[in-house]
Amino acid sequence: MRPSLDKTILFIAASLPALALLWLLPTGGLGVNPIREGMHYTGDWAIRLLILALAITPAAKVSGAKKLFRYRRMIGLFAFFYGLLHVFTYVVLDHFFDAETIIKDIAKRPFITIGMGVFLILLALAVTSTNKMVRRLGARRWQALHRLVYAAGIGTAVHFTLSVKKDITEPLIYSAIIATLLLARLLLRYELLPRLSLRSS
Amino acid sequence: MLIRIRRAGDVRESEITPEGLYLSRRHFLAGGAAAALGLSMNPARAETALRALGPLRKSGFSATEERTPYEAVTSYNNFYEFGLDKEDPAANAHTLKPRPWSLRVEGEVMRPQTLEVDDLIAKTPLEERIYRLRCVEAWSMVVPWVGFPLSSLLKRVEPTGKAKYVAFETLHDPKQMPGQNKEALEWPYREGLRLDEAMHPLAILAVGLYGRVLPNQNGAPIRLVVPWKYGFKSIKSIVRIRLTERQPRTAWNVAAPDEYGFYANVNPDVDHPRWSQAKERRIGDFFRRDTLMFNGYGDEVAQLYSGMNLRRYF
Ligand code: HEM
Numbered sequence: 001m002r003p004s005l006d007k008t009i010l011f012i013a014a015s016l017p018a019l020a021l022l023w024l025l026p027t028g029g030l031g032v033n034p035i036r037e038g039m040h041y042t043g044d045w046a047i048r049l050l051i052l053a054l055a056i057t058p059a060a061k062v063s064g065a066k067k068l069f070r071y072r073r074m075i076g077l078f079a080f081f082y083g084l085l086h087v088f089t090y091v092v093l094d095h096f097f098d099a100e101t102i103i104k105d106i107a108k109r110p111f112i113t114i115g116m117g118v119f120l121i122l123l124a125l126a127v128t129s130t131n132k133m134v135r136r137l138g139a140r141r142w143q144a145l146h147r148l149v150y151a152a153g154i155g156t157a158v159h160f161t162l163s164v165k166k167d168i169t170e171p172l173i174y175s176a177i178i179a180t181l182l183l184a185r186l187l188l189r190y191e192l193l194p195r196l197s198l199r200s201s
Numbered sequence: 202m203l204i205r206i207r208r209a210g211d212v213r214e215s216e217i218t219p220e221g222l223y224l225s226r227r228h229f230l231a232g233g234a235a236a237a238l239g240l241s242m243n244p245a246r247a248e249t250a251l252r253a254l255g256p257l258r259k260s261g262f263s264a265t266e267e268r269t270p271y272e273a274v275t276s277y278n279n280f281y282e283f284g285l286d287k288e289d290p291a292a293n294a295h296t297l298k299p300r301p302w303s304l305r306v307e308g309e310v311m312r313p314q315t316l317e318v319d320d321l322i323a324k325t326p327l328e329e330r331i332y333r334l335r336c337v338e339a340w341s342m343v344v345p346w347v348g349f350p351l352s353s354l355l356k357r358v359e360p361t362g363k364a365k366y367v368a369f370e371t372l373h374d375p376k377q378m379p380g381q382n383k384e385a386l387e388w389p390y391r392e393g394l395r396l397d398e399a400m401h402p403l404a405i406l407a408v409g410l411y412g413r414v415l416p417n418q419n420g421a422p423i424r425l426v427v428p429w430k431y432g433f434k435s436i437k438s439i440v441r442i443r444l445t446e447r448q449p450r451t452a453w454n455v456a457a458p459d460e461y462g463f464y465a466n467v468n469p470d471v472d473h474p475r476w477s478q479a480k481e482r483r484i485g486d487f488f489r490r491d492t493l494m495f496n497g498y499g500d501e502v503a504q505l506y507s508g509m510n511l512r513r514y515f
Pocket of ligand 1: 041
């Protein structure tokens with residue numbers, strides 16, 4: 001099957017931040033402490049794509065643009081991909097497999113523990129994202145599992161907020177967006193938000 | 202605009218910069234490339250725009266490790282008066298006017314004084330001190346400072362018997378330091394040392410680096426350097442030094458008392474709540490290296506803390 005044009009464009013767009021790294025790294029675009037900057041860069045793109053993935057369902061339901069659902073899986077997988085780059089930066093580039101430090105970090109530092117939890121959720125969702133896995137798990141169980149994406153959203157917001165040294169403005173903005181998306185989801189569930197989709201279907 | 206007048210005693214550029222642009226193969230890919238790019242794209246920021254200092258005495262306290270490239274030392278700074286990102290000070294610190302500059306020394310002293318910094322520079326024998334700088338964020342550099350022992354200044358003002366601490370203050374002027382319009386920290390930035398720490402020969406007031414006057418982003422025109430403590434203790438752009446009986450307030454301790462102590466001695470065994478302090482990344486390196494107790498200055502300074510619980514007084 002040939003991939004459709006819209007999905008191809010989306011794929012390329014979502015790959016751009018990662019491709020940019022190939023340019024930024026050798027040209028010094030990440031500054032004189034590129035590994036630390038890389039942690040921020042990959043973390044930022046992971047949370048952005050996660051937010052985009054979380055936005056699909058409420059946006060599709062409110063607007064009635066069912067087409068949007070077509071993109072949800074790919075965007076979610078990209079969120080996982082940037083999360084993976086982020087964790088790779090931490091484990092390989094920053095600590096070079098220094099197990100003692102990494103284990104101590106995960107056990108002792110709440111923001112790292114939470115980051116790890118979010119990563120495991122995204123990993124589980126990525127592994128079970130195929131049609132085959134949906135069939136194997138059964139729709140009900142699959143859905144229950146994939147609701148964990150909300151825990152991932154909240155976890156990421158907390159992880160980001162706890163990670164900064166000073167000035168939590170930026171993580172609070174991301175947290176507010178995530179909170180809004182969760183609220184929209186709740187309101188939709190209890191039929192408290194208008195669904196234009198009822199009209200269009 | 203600084204006008205450069207070469208005096209007989211001036212150190213020639215070629216003497217200060219034997220390796221040309223201070224670049225070396227060992228430097229990690231991006232760091233080296235950034236330095237190269239920065240230099241080629243931004244000639245105004247190159248160190249040649251700044252007045253050379255000299256003559257400079259060499260010091261037995263100098264480290265022999267490879268120095269961090271000038272471009273890295275002057276482009277990666279924590280100086281919240283000019284923004285919270287490391288690149289902000291280099292981009293924004295041009296609003297600071299480091300000359301003329303007066304420094305007030307007062308408090309529990311017999312002879313309080315107001316000093317003109319350029320006058321002080323002209324009259325004080327200057328030394329080059331190549332020190333390791335360990336940031337509390339677990340990165341480090343090696344910086345060739347130019348300065349003089351803090352003790353020489355303190356002796357001049359004759360501390361009274363009541364003086365137990367030395368309190369330092371950065372300039373407070375949001376016009377020159379726009380970051381002070383935001384309440385990121387309690388302004389002005391304050392730091393402090395115990396008097397015996399301040400009198401230690403390793404503690405210096407720096408007025409330059411790499412043989413030239415300090416760039417604004419590094420704390421022009423005069424700053425503290427205490428190499429056995431985390432970088433935030435080494436307060437920049439100082440306007441006031443006050444000897445006190447009580448332990449003074451210090452900016453980061455006020456902001457987050459459980460994260461940043463008054464002493465802030467480099468200590469690989471006492472973690473920051475959010476990260477380990479056991480290792481650090483030297484700017485330009487790929488692998489982390491072990492952090493040394495008192496940043497490797499234990500032989501000189503450990504006796505200042507004998508009998509003290511360094512976990513409690515972190
Ligand atoms: C084992 C898992 C993880 C570890 C060890 C980890 C570790 C870190 C560290 C060390 C920082 C930077 C702190 C600093 O230097 O300022 C950070 C920041 C961040 N992380 Fe993670 N993280 C993990 C998982 C995740 C995941 C799965 C996401 C998103 C889906 C994420 C999103 C972020 C964001 C948004 C930031 C802030 C970036 C910024 O300051 O601009 N992290 N993380």
